[in-house]
Amino acid sequence: MNHATSRLRALAALPFVLALAVHLLVLALWYDRLSDPLATHFGASGRADGFTSRAAFAMISTALLLGLGAGWTLLVRRTALWGAWATAGFTGALLVLLVRDNLDAADAALVSSPLANLTVAAAVAGLFALGGWALTRHVPPVDSEAPVIDGPRLPLGASEVAGWTRATGSRPLTALAVLALAVTPAVLILAPWPGAVLGLLGLVIGVPGFALARIRVSVDRRGLTVRPAIVSWPRLRIPLDEVADADVRDVDAVADYGGWGYRVRAHRTGVVLRSGEALVVRRTGGREFAVTVPDARTAAALLNTLAERHGKV
Structure with a gap:
């Protein structure tokens, strides 16, 4: 550490x-x-x-x-x-x-x-x-040497700018979140203590679940941004100076991350809404971040190009 x-x-x-x-x-x-x-x-x-x-x-x-x-x-x-x-x-x-x-x-x-x-x-x-x-x-940013980026590239001229964005969602996660939020008020009001704790559990499941049920993933001059599709906050952002490499990988939601939603594992985190194609970013500190999103190859190519250009500034 x-x-x-x-x-x-x-x-x-x-x-x-x-x-x-x-x-x-x-x-x-x-x-x-x-x-x-x-x-x-x-x-x-x-x-x-x-x-x-x-x-x-x-x-x-x-x-x-x-x-x-x-x-x-x-x-x-x-x-x-x-x-x-x-x-x-x-x-x-x-x-x-x-x-x-x-x-x-x-x-x-x-x-x-x-x-x-x-x-x-x-x-x-x-x-x-x-x-x-x-x-x-x-708290200083993580110190590292200039990253060596080996993933795909999107050719851009020196003066060209580009951005990429895509929304994606999970119907099962949406249904679970809506169900949890629907039963929470009744449990909090009607259930005696300590049964009312189940109502708080409904909030813990429902609020983050609803926020993550449909997300928007963007790549631009600020780096990679993942946020709920319906609001702009909370959001997770990986700035360009923390991108060591970006690539595409097929992930298994259960085997690789233990389920769906915002997932935390040793040396990697992810926003996983389904199994399949994912944008995987290796950060300068050595950790990985993955987000399952369609057209991940274009996002990875643009992110690599922008990160490489940013490192030369």
């Missing part, structure tokens, strides 16, 4: 360490003022409808922050450092506000959580995101 990667991971872990420290400090200071059990889930009216013992809440909340922190630390990219900070700020703020709502409650069933808590947590997340974005400048 090089110095830049070590620094990036340390900065990604830092906000979760801070959030956990504040959360545990608040729990320690207010532990005797909390009812047992605590109100930990609230209905649409803001009134408590789910409860957890103090000890279990401390363990679950700690595990949540540690799990989120571990995930971001392992998978973070330089351009997404702000996301790690935003996640830590939002989660940490919600946990602290939840503890505050339970202070000195004679009966946990009478505890309420105002919707304003979400606004406060979002504001904290925004401030954390700005902090993470500012710290990005302290």
Whole structure:
């Protein structure tokens, strides 16, 4: 692991360490003022409808922050450092506000959580995101020698410009995402705690699944961009100076990536909507990124040409 990667991971872990420290400090200071059990889930009216013992809440909340922190630390990219900070700020703020709502409650069933808590947590997340974005400048890009590009080329004159874009989608992923989002409101409102966790799982599956069900892949002077077809964010971008080589490969969604959607494997990541033709980019840091898209050979040829030209500037 090089110095830049070590620094990036340390900065990604830092906000979760801070959030956990504040959360545990608040729990320690207010532990005797909390009812047992605590109100930990609230209905649409803001009134408590789910409860957890103090000890279990401390363990679950700690595990949540540690799990989120571990995930971001392992998978973070330089351009997404702000996301790690935003996640830590939002989660940490919600946990602290939840503890505050339970202070000195004679009966946990009478505890309420105002919707304003979400606004406060979002504001904290925004401030954390700005902090993470500012710290990005302290993480140097991955150092490497000038890449040797061996993949296909698209002939372009010295003054010519070109771009390529293609939309592609997955019907099974669309159906799964729509189903998950459709049942989530009913589960969150009707299911008692801890069954309501299944509603949150529906959001975790449905929102990213819907965003990835149909994507747009583009190659231009900015590099390779993959984003949802219906909105411009979130997006994944590999700039030209991080492209070592681009080529076309047939991939098996299950055998090569373990399924569909945004996939992470050792030394490679991918947006995999089906098996078959994929644009595969080898990055200057040694990792690979793949996206399944029709006409991948044209995209690879143009990306190689633009990356080679960019390296000569």
